[in-house]
Amino acid sequence: MIVADAIADQTGSGGTGVNAGSWGVIKTGTGTLTLSNANTYSGGTTVTGGTLTISNNSALGSGAVSLQDGTTLQLNGVQIANIVNVSGDPDIPTDGASSMPTFVGPAGTVVNVLGVNNMAATDVLTVTTANATYAGATNVGGTAPGGSVTLKGGALNAFGGTSAVSVFAGSVLDLGGFNQAIGSLSGAGAVTDNGAAAGAHCWRQHRHDVQRYPPERQRHARPHQDRQRHADAVGWHQQLYRRHDGRCRHAPRERCADRLQHHRECERHARRHRQCAKRDDERRRIRAG
Numbered sequence: 001m002i003v004a005d006a007i008a009d010q011t012g013s014g015g016t017g018v019n020a021g022s023w024g025v026i027k028t029g030t031g032t033l034t035l036s037n038a039n040t041y042s043g044g045t046t047v048t049g050g051t052l053t054i055s056n057n058s059a060l061g062s063g064a065v066s067l068q069d070g071t072t073l074q075l076n077g078v079q080i081a082n083i084v085n086v087s088g089d090p091d092i093p094t095d096g097a098s099s100m101p102t103f104v105g106p107a108g109t110v111v112n113v114l115g116v117n118n119m120a121a122t123d124v125l126t127v128t129t130a131n132a133t134y135a136g137a138t139n140v141g142g143t144a145p146g147g148s149v150t151l152k153g154g155a156l157n158a159f160g161g162t163s164a165v166s167v168f169a170g171s172v173l174d175l176g177g178f179n180q181a182i183g184s185l186s187g188a189g190a191v192t193d194n195g196a197a198a199g200a201h202c203w204r205q206h207r208h209d210v211q212r213y214p215p216e217r218q219r220h221a222r223p224h225q226d227r228q229r230h231a232d233a234v235g236w237h238q239q240l241y242r243r244h245d246g247r248c249r250h251a252p253r254e255r256c257a258d259r260l261q262h263h264r265e266c267e268r269h270a271r272r273h274r275q276c277a278k279r280d281d282e283r284r285r286i287r288a289g
Contacts, residue, residue: 022041026045027048027052032053035060039056042062047073050072054074054080058081067084067086069088076094082101085105091114092112093149094113094125101129105134111138115171117146118146118170121150125151127151127154130156130158131157131163140187141170147170148170157180161183164184165185171187172189173190174193177194
């Protein structure tokens, strides 16, 4: 069923008497209801069964959305501004690039973020606000055909600080260039940061995880950051050294002084990298103890 007309509060549409007041939408049954127009109702939206498909940025009015166990909220390339409250095991598939503020639910809830076209590069759901209160689990993609998707962070800590996140094969968890803290990470999918490998940015997650510990253990974050920076410097100098070494084979002997200077610089960064690694390992043992 498709509702193409606007749904509005009676108070905002000239309603009087018993018909005046805020209106809401309750989706029941196993079928699919599609809202394709801009709506202005403020009483919220509740899905108790079946699928509610959204094809307009303002289709859900101004109230919150509540998804119950086994229900589906499908976003068709829209950017909604409604907070989504979840319970049980609901699905949130996206057809194309969509965004939403956050989803909120208690421990024991499992949100399944899915794609429609089996294209994680195009089926992207971006969470645009911090998600500090979500305590459930998050599945990115799934085993069903066509479910590959990208869940992208559009804000700091967008995925829930205690959420157990599973990224299925073919799907992507994109940090979005923000520091993200989660409870745990598993699965055969990919983790990226705006398309770049997340390994170079893993210290950002580590730094925010460490902030949950006492101050004396928070100091562990800085050596971890230094370790990554020195590792990058060592790699850069190794590339420079090899490139200069190739030139020196065909250059006069006196030009090899530059080669020696680069070699010493590389050794200095390698030594600092080993020192940072040692401090990092010591602090990890302290935290584990």
